[in-house]
Amino acid sequence: WQDSGQMSVFLVRDSRPEAIEALRTSLNEDARVDQVEHVPPSAALEEFKSYSGLGRVLEGLDENPLPDVLLVRPATNDPEALTELRDHLSGQAIVAEARLDMAWVKRLQEMMVLGQRVVLALAALLALGVLL
Structure with missing residues (x-):
């Protein structure tokens, strides 16, 4: 229930750490956002290996194909506010895609x-x- 409106914000590959931290900081200061968690590509790959059962296949990859991800928990579950926040995030320069179910x-x-x-x-x- 708590993560019902969680958004996954996929960042452009090879984004600078300073830019990621600046976006994370600005989101933490936004009143529409309750919490922001940064998931680096290495952690995402390890989690994917453990849950998918494709550990051996993934070990054969030359490089990690996963981007940095920000998990954004909005302060509200209002559909209109969530859509507005998603559109705002999609407009950011380092955001490749903001996804919300x-x-x-x-x-x-x-x-x-x-x-x-x-x-x-x-x-x-x-x-x-x-x-x-």
């Missing part, structure tokens, strides 16, 4: 609305039971 965010919003309705219905039933 909007279908999951919309499903989460619908489940939250359903939960609120169920709680209201139960509250109404309990109030009716107290009255009777």
Whole structure:
């Protein structure tokens, strides 16, 4: 639930570390962002090896094909705000792609609305039971 609106921001390969840190710092200062985590290519490759089961195949690669990634946890789950933040991130010079699974965010919003309705219905039933 906590990472429901998490965005993956794939950076341009061979981005300078100073530029990555500057983007990370500016995102941490942005009120729309709750948390930013930098995943370097080496860590991403190790994680991919452990979860994919393709460790031997990946060891045969001459170089790491994975880019730097920033995992951005937004401060809100509002679909419009998330789309606006994604568009803002996509416009940055060192960002190759900002990816957000909007279908999951919309499903989460619908489940939250359903939960609120169920709680209201139960509250109404309990109030009716107290009255009777």
